[in-house]
Amino acid sequence: xxxxxxxxxxxxxxxxxxxxxxxxxxxxxxxxxxxxxxxxxxxxxxxxxxxxxxxxxxxxxxxxxxxxxxxxxxxxxxxxxxxxxxxxxxxxxxxxxxxxxxxxxxxxxxxxxxxxxxxxxxxxxxxxxxxxxxxxxxxxxxxxxxxxxxxxxxxxxxxxxxxxxxxxxxxxxxxxxxxxxxxxxxxxxxxxxxxxxxxxxxxxxxxxxxxxxxxxxxxxxxxxxxxxxxxxxxxxxxxxxxxxxxxxxxxxxxxxxxxxxxxxxxxxxxxxxxxxxxxxx
Amino acid sequence: xxxxxxxxxxxxxxxxxxxxxxxxxxxxxxxxxxxxxxxxxxxxxxxxxxxxxxxxxxxxxxxxxxxxxxxxxxxxxxxxxxxxxxxxxxxxxxxxxxxxxxxxxxxxxxxxxxxxxxxxxxxxxxxxxxxxxxxxxxxxxxxxxxxxxxxxxxxxxxxxxxxxxxxxxxxxxxxx
Numbered sequence: 001x002x003x004x005x006x007x008x009x010x011x012x013x014x015x016x017x018x019x020x021x022x023x024x025x026x027x028x029x030x031x032x033x034x035x036x037x038x039x040x041x042x043x044x045x046x047x048x049x050x051x052x053x054x055x056x057x058x059x060x061x062x063x064x065x066x067x068x069x070x071x072x073x074x075x076x077x078x079x080x081x082x083x084x085x086x087x088x089x090x091x092x093x094x095x096x097x098x099x100x101x102x103x104x105x106x107x108x109x110x111x112x113x114x115x116x117x118x119x120x121x122x123x124x125x126x127x128x129x130x131x132x133x134x135x136x137x138x139x140x141x142x143x144x145x146x147x148x149x150x151x152x153x154x155x156x157x158x159x160x161x162x163x164x165x166x167x168x169x170x171x172x173x174x175x176x177x178x179x180x181x182x183x184x185x186x187x188x189x190x191x192x193x194x195x196x197x198x199x200x201x202x203x204x205x206x207x208x209x210x211x212x213x214x215x216x217x218x219x220x221x222x223x224x225x226x227x228x229x230x231x232x233x234x235x236x237x238x239x240x241x242x243x244x245x246x247x248x249x250x251x252x253x254x255x256x257x258x259x260x261x262x263x264x265x266x267x268x269x270x271x272x273x274x275x276x277x278x279x280x281x
Numbered sequence: 282x283x284x285x286x287x288x289x290x291x292x293x294x295x296x297x298x299x300x301x302x303x304x305x306x307x308x309x310x311x312x313x314x315x316x317x318x319x320x321x322x323x324x325x326x327x328x329x330x331x332x333x334x335x336x337x338x339x340x341x342x343x344x345x346x347x348x349x350x351x352x353x354x355x356x357x358x359x360x361x362x363x364x365x366x367x368x369x370x371x372x373x374x375x376x377x378x379x380x381x382x383x384x385x386x387x388x389x390x391x392x393x394x395x396x397x398x399x400x401x402x403x404x405x406x407x408x409x410x411x412x413x414x415x416x417x418x419x420x421x422x423x424x425x426x427x428x429x430x431x432x433x434x435x436x437x438x439x440x441x442x443x444x445x446x447x448x449x450x451x452x453x454x455x456x457x
Contacts (some may be wrong), residue, residue: 011338012374019341020367026360027406035358044353048301055309127308130354133407133423138308142378164356172356179416180356203320262315 032180034149035165045138045167052127053140108156109268113177116231118152118270122146125264126170135177135198137161139267142169152270157256158235159183159223160267173267176204176236176257184224185236187215193224194253196236202261204237206253213251215242222253231270284455289335292446295342297350299445304345304354322346322396322427324351324362329395330442333380334372335455341367361410365402369395385436393432399425 007164037045112121123139141147143166153160153173174181177198185196185206194209209215219239225232241254303323311320328344335343344366345359352359373380373395384387404420431438443449 008338012340015338016371018369019345020364022343023360023364025362026358030357030358030360030410032411035356039305041353044350048305048353051301051305052309055305056313058310058313127305127354128312128317129356130304130308130320131322131357132318133420134356135317136356174356176411178356182412212435240417253397262312262317 010175016208033164033174035151037165042167049138049140049167049170050159052138056126096110101221104119105266109168109266116270118231118272121147121182121269121271122266123147123171123269124266132162134180135175135261136164137173137175137264139171139173139269140169141269142167142171146271147269151272152230152234153267154234154261154270155264155267156261158237159230160259160261160264162229163269171269175261177202177261178257183230183236184226185221186224187213187239189216189219190214194221196221196255202257203240203257206239206255208250209253211244211249211251215239215251215253217242236239284337288447288455289337293346293446296331296442297346299441300324300327300347300350303375304351304439308354319426319430321431321434322424323431323438324348325391325396326367326438327398327442328362329369329373329392329399330439331374331393333377333382334364334442334446334448337455340370344370361406363401363404365406368402369399382439388436388439389432391430392435396424396428396432400428 106122109122121141123141123145125137126140127138129136139153145167147163149163150165151163153162159176161173161178161181163171164174165172176183176196177197179198181198183196185194186192187194187206187209189280190213191210192215194206197205197207199205208222217239221230221236221238223234223236225231235258237255237257239253240256241252243252243254245252300323303321307320307323311317326346327347331340331343331347337343341363344396345363348362348366349359351357351362380391382391400421401422404417407420408417410416446455
């Protein structure tokens with residue numbers, strides 16, 4: 001081995017150790033429950049998220065293209081003038097119908113939880129976590145829209161999760177499907193408390209419910225309101241499986257969330273006021 | 282083969298652009314068509330490629346950059362991937378003489394083995410962090426389909442990366 005090669009090898013080891021220490025430090029400080037975005041992360045997210053948002057709208061654009069151009073080619077050949085007028089009117093009607101549907105959806109969303117004394121911010125989903133083990137979604141509202149970390153996120157069907165990280169115009173929401181998200185819940189029929197944990201396969205597990213509690217399939221689960229993140233009484237899901245093993249003091253309970261995460265488009269963020277949030281650390 | 286800093290910067294720029302493009306597709310189009318459980322780990326594939334092909338002392342920094350970009354699209358963050366990346370790169374460094382990319386199948390096998398090592402490290406680190414070793418096996422097998430998929434496609438992707446880095450198929454490694 002010549003001198004240059006030994007020198008290079010030394011540098012390689014030094015660089016590796018240096019980066020490994022930085023990464024170890026970063027990993028030790030990384031929190032899967034709550035995290036503050038650095039200014040550089042904010043810059044990158046603000047740069048890339050509009051691209052995610054644009055890609056998310058591809059589906060609507062393709063459907064629009066097929067409906068309004070591709071399928072109408074023959075008709076326009078037969079009667080150009082008339083079809084143009086019809087096409088225009090149809091487009092308007094469809095657009096209005098779409099707007100009406102969206103309005104109804106948004107109105108329902110805003111009406112949801114009127115009694116909850118929190119500021120409501122409507123947001124659209126722009127992307128999901130690119131890693132399959134984590135169930136985190138990105139919404140198009142951020143710090144500039146008044147969103148703060150640890151705000152609950154809901155839809156008309158029920159609880160979605162909470163805001164994990166905020167950027168200037170975007171936020172990351174950790175859903176109840178994520179194993180890192182734990183929600184204190186109550187089974188409505190028995191009023192028994194349990195901790196709901198995500199399982200990343202669109203199901204959740206309800207833990208620490210005593211095996212003496214008579215839990216049945218179909219029972220509803222709501223948020224208990226502890227932990228200062230979720231307001232009390234938000235619908236979370238229904239019991240889909242109860243497994244009482246012959247040993248242990250708790251039972252294995254599977255919960256199917258009320259929210260259909262596969263078809264989620266819009267959400268409402270429930271932002272606490274300064275007083276509700278409590279003193280800043 | 283000898284390389285210049287310009288070659289490396291250019292190759293890295295193209296690779297980062299490709300990673301961003303793939304991350305956007307995975308985080309938007311995949312869920313849009315109902316694929317939530319399967320997200321190809323292209324970042325792992327790229328890091329493995331760099332570790333296999335680049336014999337440069339500052340490789341850990343390149344891994345750090347790639348993982349930082351990946352962290353923008355995932356709660357996973359940059360740190361765990363960087364840590365695993367440099368450890369796997371070190372392992373590859375010592376096993377380099379045994380690694381061969383002479384055929385598509387050998388590329389697939391090599392990538393699969395190192396992807397599994399990556400998965401194992403990831404599961405162990407996350408379990409330690411969460412303080413719950415009950416999820417170790419689940420986490421490991423969560424990424425199993427991705428490891429198979431990425432390995433099967435690795436010869437195609439590696440040809441593409443060879444173009445980014447202006448390498449030919451038979452180049453074993455590049456030096457500065």
